[in-house]
Amino acid sequence: MLDIIKQTWSWWFSGAFIAGIMFLLLFFGQSFGFSSNLRTICSAAGCGKSVKFFDFNWRSQIWNLIFLAGAILGGFITSQFLSTNEPIIISYDTIADLAKLGLSAPTSIQPPELFSLESVLTLKGFLILAIGGLFVGFGSRYAGGCTSGHAISGLSDLQLPSLLAVIGFFIGGLAMTFLIIPLIF
Amino acid sequence: MKFIKFLVLGTLFGIVMAKSEAMSWYRIQEMFRFQSFHMYGIIGTAVTLGVIGVTLIKKYNLRDFQGNPVTFHPKEKSIARYLLGGIIFGLGWALSGACPGPMVVNIGYGFFTMAIVFFFAIVGTYLYGYFKDKLPH
Numbered sequence: 001m002l003d004i005i006k007q008t009w010s011w012w013f014s015g016a017f018i019a020g021i022m023f024l025l026l027f028f029g030q031s032f033g034f035s036s037n038l039r040t041i042c043s044a045a046g047c048g049k050s051v052k053f054f055d056f057n058w059r060s061q062i063w064n065l066i067f068l069a070g071a072i073l074g075g076f077i078t079s080q081f082l083s084t085n086e087p088i089i090i091s092y093d094t095i096a097d098l099a100k101l102g103l104s105a106p107t108s109i110q111p112p113e114l115f116s117l118e119s120v121l122t123l124k125g126f127l128i129l130a131i132g133g134l135f136v137g138f139g140s141r142y143a144g145g146c147t148s149g150h151a152i153s154g155l156s157d158l159q160l161p162s163l164l165a166v167i168g169f170f171i172g173g174l175a176m177t178f179l180i181i182p183l184i185f
Numbered sequence: 186m187k188f189i190k191f192l193v194l195g196t197l198f199g200i201v202m203a204k205s206e207a208m209s210w211y212r213i214q215e216m217f218r219f220q221s222f223h224m225y226g227i228i229g230t231a232v233t234l235g236v237i238g239v240t241l242i243k244k245y246n247l248r249d250f251q252g253n254p255v256t257f258h259p260k261e262k263s264i265a266r267y268l269l270g271g272i273i274f275g276l277g278w279a280l281s282g283a284c285p286g287p288m289v290v291n292i293g294y295g296f297f298t299m300a301i302v303f304f305f306a307i308v309g310t311y312l313y314g315y316f317k318d319k320l321p322h
Contacts, residue, residue, distance in 0.1 A: 015230025074199015137309025156235025168271015
């Protein structure tokens with residue numbers, strides 16, 4: 001049993017699992033949307049005093065911060081107990097494309113070229129992570145949601161705004177992948 | 186105690202993000218390069234089951250555990266904010282390989298440098314709040 005859990009989970013099982021989490025959140029009277037936490041954190045930090053957007057009752061969102069804490073715990077449990085620590089298996093085409101950009105074949109689940117301490121201590125390495133995060137944070141709130149709020153929850157409710165947002169995610173993602181990443185790596 | 190269910194659901198969310206490898210920068214690259222079905226399968230399955238479930242909830246007016254009706258809030262109509270915001274999000278998603286959920290899963294997994302991405306995502310959210318009224322919505 002544990003051996004099966006330790007392998008990469010199939011797409012259909014993972015997708016069904018995520019849908020299950022979404023429905024349980026609805027059953028518990030809440031909705032699935034992770035990036036709201038970023039706004040809640042700003043509000044809890046006192047940003048509501050100077051910026052109206054953060055002036056709301058953030059305590060009503062504590063349940064989502066607890067969910068966030070759980071997500072950290074889930075990552076920890078997986079790396080400690082549910083992982084084989086073997087390199088991630090991705091498409092050969094992707095490995096070949098990334099090799100052209102100077103990235104080595106995977107040795108774990110994340111590329112050391114981006115996330116190792118060595119990389120982050122270079123100006124370029126730091127800026128890649130900082131700008132990536134900045135855009136995700138700005139864009140998710142501007143669009144009113146991230147992958148969980150729009151792509152999963154919003155599309156499940158057949159909301160046109162969510163479809164527009166997901167189209168935007170892909171325009172941005174393709175532009176970064178094919179136009180910008182080749183320039184910076 | 187009323188929060189413990191959210192801790193459990195969050196933990197399960199963290200585990201599925203890690204075990205499905207949706208938290209991996211490589212998987213996001215593979216997705217945007219259209220070189221694997223994996224991420225599309227995950228999102229497609231979740232959305233397909235989601236559409237079926239939401240339809241049933243609405244059709245039978247299903248209630249939550251406290252007996253309140255499950256409500257869905259239609260998002261306000263606009264094109265600019267979803268498209269522009271979405272594009273900015275997509276640029277960051279493909280660069281850092283992480284949306285907000287997987288960022289914190291990575292931190293728990295032991296990729297502590299992802300805390301930089303998460304910190305700047307908070308800064309980005311703050312900047313949106315600061316400039317909100319000057320942006321097209």
